[in-house]
Amino acid sequence: MDYQVVWRGPVHDMSGYGTASRGCALALDRQGVDRQAGPGGDGLVVMGPRRRSMETSRRACARMNGEKGSIAMTDYQVIWRGPVLSSSTGYGNASREYAAALHRQGVDVKVETHSRGIPAATHDGRRPGLIRKLIGKPYASNKPKLLIYHSPDWTIDMGREKRRFDKIILMTAWETAHIPRNKLPVLNRYDAICVPSSQNVKAMVSSGVTVPVYLAPHGADTSRYRPDNRKISLRGMEDRFVFVSVFDFLHRKNPELLLRAYWEEFTAADRTALVIKTYSPRHKKSGEWIRRTVLDFKKKLGISGNTAPLVLLTHVLEDEQMKGLYTLGNAFVLPTRGEAVGLPYMEALASGVPVIATCWGGQMDFLHGGNSFLVRCRLQNPAIGIRSREALSPFYRSLFLNQDQLWAEPDLQDLKRQMRMAYEKPELSREKGVQGREDMMLHTWDRGGIALKHAIERLRRP
Numbered sequence: 001m002d003y004q005v006v007w008r009g010p011v012h013d014m015s016g017y018g019t020a021s022r023g024c025a026l027a028l029d030r031q032g033v034d035r036q037a038g039p040g041g042d043g044l045v046v047m048g049p050r051r052r053s054m055e056t057s058r059r060a061c062a063r064m065n066g067e068k069g070s071i072a073m074t075d076y077q078v079i080w081r082g083p084v085l086s087s088s089t090g091y092g093n094a095s096r097e098y099a100a101a102l103h104r105q106g107v108d109v110k111v112e113t114h115s116r117g118i119p120a121a122t123h124d125g126r127r128p129g130l131i132r133k134l135i136g137k138p139y140a141s142n143k144p145k146l147l148i149y150h151s152p153d154w155t156i157d158m159g160r161e162k163r164r165f166d167k168i169i170l171m172t173a174w175e176t177a178h179i180p181r182n183k184l185p186v187l188n189r190y191d192a193i194c195v196p197s198s199q200n201v202k203a204m205v206s207s208g209v210t211v212p213v214y215l216a217p218h219g220a221d222t223s224r225y226r227p228d229n230r231k232i233s234l235r236g237m238e239d240r241f242v243f244v245s246v247f248d249f250l251h252r253k254n255p256e257l258l259l260r261a262y263w264e265e266f267t268a269a270d271r272t273a274l275v276i277k278t279y280s281p282r283h284k285k286s287g288e289w290i291r292r293t294v295l296d297f298k299k300k301l302g303i304s305g306n307t308a309p310l311v312l313l314t315h316v317l318e319d320e321q322m323k324g325l326y327t328l329g330n331a332f333v334l335p336t337r338g339e340a341v342g343l344p345y346m347e348a349l350a351s352g353v354p355v356i357a358t359c360w361g362g363q364m365d366f367l368h369g370g371n372s373f374l375v376r377c378r379l380q381n382p383a384i385g386i387r388s389r390e391a392l393s394p395f396y397r398s399l400f401l402n403q404d405q406l407w408a409e410p411d412l413q414d415l416k417r418q419m420r421m422a423y424e425k426p427e428l429s430r431e432k433g434v435q436g437r438e439d440m441m442l443h444t445w446d447r448g449g450i451a452l453k454h455a456i457e458r459l460r461r462p
Helices: 015-030 052-064 090-104 128-136 158-164 181-187 198-207 255-265 285-302 319-328 345-348 384-385 414-425 426-440 445-460
Strands: 005-010 034-038 046-048 051-054 075-081 108-115 145-150 166-171 192-195 213-215 241-249 272-279 310-313 330-336 355-358 374-375 377-380 407-410
Touching: 052 407, 075 090, 075 241, 090 108, 090 145, 090 345, 090 445, 108 128, 128 241, 128 377, 145 158, 145 445, 158 166, 181 198, 192 445, 198 213, 241 255, 241 319, 241 345, 241 414, 255 285, 255 414, 272 285, 272 319, 285 310, 330 345, 330 414, 345 355, 345 426, 355 414, 374 414, 374 426, 377 384, 377 426, 384 407, 407 414, 414 426
Parallel strands: 005 034, 075 108, 075 145, 145 166, 166 192, 192 213, 241 272, 241 330, 272 310, 330 355, 355 374
Antiparallel strands: 034 046, 377 407
């Protein structure tokens, strides 16, 4: 193109205007227009076909602050208390990314580590320099301080913390349609709550949370998860349509429905395979227990004979192997009962792999018919499934057994149909994967950092 279009719009906004702005800008990009999305919104810059989100967003934010190269630190300090050293959990990954994103937005961030309710570790994942730096940073002596407590455990010593901090924000997530009534007094003692999906906002507000509730979405790491990542090497996967699934072996993840749908829909005559990466946080010998449980379930269903191949990966994968697991797949499948976000969906889409997913949950903020095969579901009380004879991993049942709780029960027959469609229409699967990658380029962690900073500053207004 011999001209450049400067697109000035709210490309990071979560409103209808924001959605339309992103869609129009991307449509121009697909037509080969040399396009720059300028700081009329939040500074996402796109030049030609290559989208560059983090560095260009940081520079654009600096320009909005009237600076040439760096962003001035805020006149307040945020103490981020979260499981930043947990490398094996979604909470740990999100905690590191949120803290880093706030730092990139010019927020004075000091990190405190904690691991309550989260498996602990001793390293800080893919941000070794920055997170260690923020952990070692001193507390500000001349600024107001705010605490952001990032945890699935909502209880803290509120009296003590109120004496230390001007404001206290809870950053958390939830997987059902309602918050248990006995948790409301705890939640309403915070000054505000931030959650990662619009469903979580709805659940909090409709359940009786009276303090402000803000949306701060998760992001996709599109530099780590890419379509050109080298595939993991697994014997027997050549010339097969590979379904990949990644999940903790928990009832909420619905392993029984995935296994049953696959065994009933596909036989050895189909050139397909299912590769599951999983582990059980409740068992020391996780792999042995999972394999025995899966084999017993197959026998209970009365399934025998020469079935389509199933590969269970229960050991720890290195980072390169994990990235290659997604690109091994022709489709990612997870018929979950409830997700606050569903990071594996984002990782699969960022890798250019379409997803087969339940059409209810936090993932519906970024899943749609253009990048996914959506499975119909009904809402029911979690107690029904957890107490059933088919439940393979009914742990943590006390969290979800309140009478007012609801989550999804995906339809078995529709799951089979969607898996069959993905298998028999590989070109459609590829098209959805391409769209998914394009969508994830806009779902950056900077977007979440910007939303968090806006929430903090709204809360600080007199």
